[in-house]
Amino acid sequence: MAGLMVAGSFLSAALNVLFDRMASKPVLDFxxxxxxxxxxLRKLEIELWSARxxxxxxxxxxxxxxxxxEWLHQLxxxxxxxxxxVYEINSEAELSELEAGRSGSHTLFQVQNFFSSSKFTxxxxxxxxxxIHSMLKYIVEKKDVLGLREGGLETRHFPRLSEAPLVNDSDIYGRDADKEAILKFLSSEEVGGGDKKVSVIPIVGMGGIGKTTLAQVVYNDIDCHDINKPFGIKAWITVSExxxxxxxxxxxxxxxxxxxxxxxxxxxxxLQLQLAELLRNKKxxxxxxxxxxxxxxxWSDLKRPxxxxxxxxxxxxxxxSTEIASVMGSVPGHELQMLSEEDCWRLFAKYAFDNVEASGVQELEAIGRQIxxxxxxxxxxxxxxxCLLHSERSPQEWEYVLKNDIWDLSERESNILPALWLSYYxxxxxxxxxxxxxxxFPKDYEFRKAKLxxxxxxxxxxxxxxxxxxxxxGEGYFKDLTSRSFFHGERNGRFSMHDLTNDLANFVSGESCLTSDANYSERLLRKTRYLSIDGNKVHDMQQIEEISKNxxxxxxxxLGKSYALDEHYKKYPEQLQSMRCLRALSAFKNLSTYEEPHITKLLDSISGLKLLRYLDLSYNYGMKEIPDAIWTLCNLQTLLLGGCSELIALPNSIGNLKHLRHLDLSRTIIEKLPDTICDLHELHTLKLNFVKNFLVYQATSQR
Structure with missing residues (x-):
């Protein structure tokens, strides 16, 4: 069922934005x-309100x-x-405004020809x-047949957290004995099984029981532990599926x-020869x-080097999996048990009361223990x-959580933990x-806050x-989600989601959001709205072809590099032109095999995506310049070109990207910015890290 779920509140929030856009001056003027x-549009709005x-x-x-x-899917x-x-209409209105602003310039002839092109209407x-109105009317008429009531159950939500409780990785409950057992194994010189040098201990347990947390604690603390021969190499490898x-x-x-x-x-x-040489005689x-x-x-093949x-x-x-533990382990697996009742309460109290003694919130303790x-x-x-109840001190609100029938519904109807579903709800x-x-994002993918x-x-x-x-x-949103434990921090400033939390995200987004590291039907790949491709895992050209038809x-x-994607987009970059609804595009990283003609063809195809707001072309080694047609991306907010090591210049037309807020030129060989950069009045961030030949441009006015 998880793949079929649609969150009504997700649609309700989307409608709020849509109504504002429909009533905006640019749309009405156009x-x-x-x-x-x-x-x-008014008729359309009436039907949308009826559904809402x-x-x-x-x-x-x-x-x-x-x-x-199914009704929610159709809606x-x-x-x-x-x-x-509506976004197309708004963008066309802004392009028309931009055309008027450019009239009289030396590019007027180009602009007039440009707007005569069918792709910009x-x-x-x-x-x-x-x-759309007919479809909405048909959908709304079915609400009575389905017995849907106006108003229904209002979703309650707790106030924004004043501050998330800081938690040290080593601050866990009920796992002291487990931690000592793993550390004892690591400090031992004994090697179990048939392997002569490397020993393996599995930590086994159900999802959400704390396997990764325990491994992180040991991994972080091992250097402080009294071991005669510390490890010369340490590495964390997220395997997942x-x-x-x-x-x-x-x-x-x-x-x-x-x-x-x-x-x-x-x-x-x-590759294994290189890895074996790196590890030779090192612990x-x-x-x-x-x-x-x-x-x-x-596993036999993987451990050879x-x-x-x-x-x-x-x-x-x-x-x-106990079976995987048996296959990989050279010693018996260390099985994690459920926390004791008292350890459970101590862990809950830490997050709910921010380390305040339970005596200070006695009225809530009885309810909290039942939760x-x-x-x-x-x-x-x-x-x-x-984390959910951290900022709420009303016993009535705690009772709502305790008695919410989602505890029963979620457990019966899906594999999502009821507690996680309630946190989302x-x-x-x-x-x-x-x-x-x-x-x-795929499971265990580490993302950067700023890019998200x-x-x-x-x-x-x-x-x-x-x-x-x-x-x-956005910083506030991210902080709220992190403080509610939807995200957790990783090394080097990256964040990720627990795999069960990732399951929840997939549960509520349904078919509209997919990762292509799994096998999906042709129908799904053609109708999804948000898609990531894990370049390291996708090798099926047929699947890539289906994505191109969306x-x-x-x-x-x-995400990551794929030789299959390289070869595909060398031949068919023009297929991007058909993706008229694209707002965010991040692709083609580390394409050292690309030649300049392919890059030019690729960039020309992107210039037709007038709804595009986010464009990440980082680490395209063959890209030497940006075509003048970049100005047609009138909605562009973010342009990331970091690591394009052959990029030498930006076109003057970049000054027409009036919504541009973030421009990353790090690790390029650009020597000077065009004067028109001063026309970017909304520019919020300009990155020039490691641009060796850059001559500091003295702007004539303070930004």
């Missing part, structure tokens, strides 16, 4: 200038009624279609509005060296976290609800949308606030 029937009134009831009933879930698609059309506006030995060997190599192997290495034995500690799919043969290491090297494996009991000894569930609408968007906020901006998920920039608003895609993120 319709008047084209002598289009403005009553069409029953969304709260639909969100609850969809858990048990498949017909309501979601209609809302997305309406959004796309909004085709069949009235026909498309009528089609990956089972390809070449990919995993590459991940291990990168974790050890902090760099990618030579691009010419495409055979497993070549290492590896953590293989969250292992799902390694069988005996794959590890045997060159020094005697006493150790591997910690975390897994839910903890429902979490069934799982630390992740306990922490999640403790009580989020404010604006945070629900931002969290659901994060389902675009820029993606939220590109998708209009941040609500403007007085006296705050959008970046500051005409409604809004976000396309290519």
């Amino acid at each position: 319709l008047r200038s084209k002598k289009l029937n403005q009553n069409l 009134r029953v969304l709260n009831d639909a969100e609850k009933k969809q858990l048990t009624d498949p017909a309501v879930r 979601r698609d209609a809302i997305y279609d309406a959004e796309d059309l 909004v085709p069949n506006i009235e026909e498309r509005v009528e089609e 990956e089972s390809d030995v070449f990919v995993l060997t590459k991940i291990i190599y990168e974790a050890v060296t902090m760099k990618s192997p030579d691009s010419c290495i495409k055979q497993l034995f070549q 290492f500690l590896f953590v293989f976290d969250d292992v799902w799919n390694l069988n005996y043969q794959r 590890l045997q060159s290491a020094a005697h006493g090297s150790k591997i910690i494996v975390t897994t839910r 903890v009991e429902k979490c069934k000894g799982l630390p992740l569930a306990i922490k999640s609800l403790g 009580y989020l404010p609408l604006h945070l629900k949308r931002c969290f659901a968007y994060c389902s675009i 906020i820029l993606l939220w901006m590109a998708e209009d998920l941040l609500q403007p606030q007085k006296n705050k920039t959008l970046e500051e608003v 005409k409604v895609l809004r976000t396309l993120l290519v």
Whole structure:
């Protein structure tokens, strides 16, 4: 069911943004200038309001009624279609305004020719509005048949956290004996099993019980422990569902060296020879976290180069599977048990009361202990609800959580932990949308806060606030989600989601948000709106072809490098032109195989994406210049060109990107910025890190 879930509150928040956009001056002025029937948008708005009134009831009933879930799917698609059309109209209006501002300049002839091109018009506006209106009317008429009531159950949400309680990684409860057992294993010179040098201990337990947390504590504390021969190499390898030995060997190599192997290495034995040489006679500690799919043969192949290491090297494996523990372990697996009742309460109290003695909140303790009991000894569930209730001191609100029937519904209808679903359920609408968007990231993917906020901006998920920039608003959203334990920090300033939290994000985003590291149907790949491609895992050209046929895609993120993607986009970069709805595009990193003609063709194809707000072309080594047509991306807010080591200049037309807020030129060879850079009045961030030949440009006015 998780893949079929649609959050009604997600749609409700989307409608708020859509209504504002429909009533905006640029949209209304454009319709008047084209002598289009403005009553069409009003009719559309009426139907949208009718649907909105029953969304709260639909969100609850969809858990048990498949017909309501399907109704929400249809409504979601209609809302997305309406959004796309209104955004196209708004962008066309801004382009028309830009054309007027450029008239009289030496580029006027180019601009007039440009606007005569069919790709910069909004085709069949009235026909498309009528089609969306008819579909919405059909959908809204079915609400009575489904028994959906206006108003329904109002979603309650708790106040914004004043400050998240700071938690040290080593500050865990009920795991002292487990920690000492693992440290004892690491300090021992004994090697179990048939391996002569490397020993492996699995930490085994169900999802959310704290396997990764325990491994992190030991990994961080090992250097402080009294061990005669400390490990010369330490590396954390997130395995998750990956089972390809070449990919995993590459991940291990990168974790050890902090760099990618030579691009010419495409055979497993070549890569393993390099890894074996790196580890030769060195004592290492590896953590293989969250292992799902390694069988005996794959594990035998994967560990072959590890045997060159020094005697006493150790591997910690975390897994839910006792079978995998048996295959990989050289000693018996260390099985984590549920926390004791008192440890559960101490953990909950830490987050809910911010280390205040329970005597200070005696009225809440009885309710809190009943809530903890429902979490069934799982630390992740306990922490999640403790964070949820951190800023709430009303016994009545705690009772709402305790008696919410989602405890029963979620457990019966899905694999999502009820505590996690409740934490999501009580989020404010604006945070629900931002969290659901994060389902675009694969499990265990580590993301940077700044880039995530820029993606939220590109998708209009941040609500403007007085006296705050959008970046500051995004910082607040991120802080709220982190303090509620939806994100957790990783090394080097990166964040990730627990795999069960990632399941929750996928649960609420449904089919609209996918990662292509799994096998999806052709229908799904063509209709999804938000998509990430894990370049390290996608090797199926047929799947890539299907993605290219998606005409409604809004976000396309290519994560990592894929030779299959390289070859595909060398031949078919023009397929991007059909993705008229794209707002965020991050692709083609580390394409050292690209030649300049392919880069030019690629950039020309992107110039037709007038809704684009976020463009990440970092580390395109063959890119020497940006085409003048960049100015047509009138909505662009973020342009990331860092690591384009052959980029020598920006075109003057960049000054026409009046919404540009973030420009990254780090690690390029640009020597001077064009004068028109001063026309970018909304520019918030300009990165010039490691630009060796850059001549400081003295602006004539303070920005």
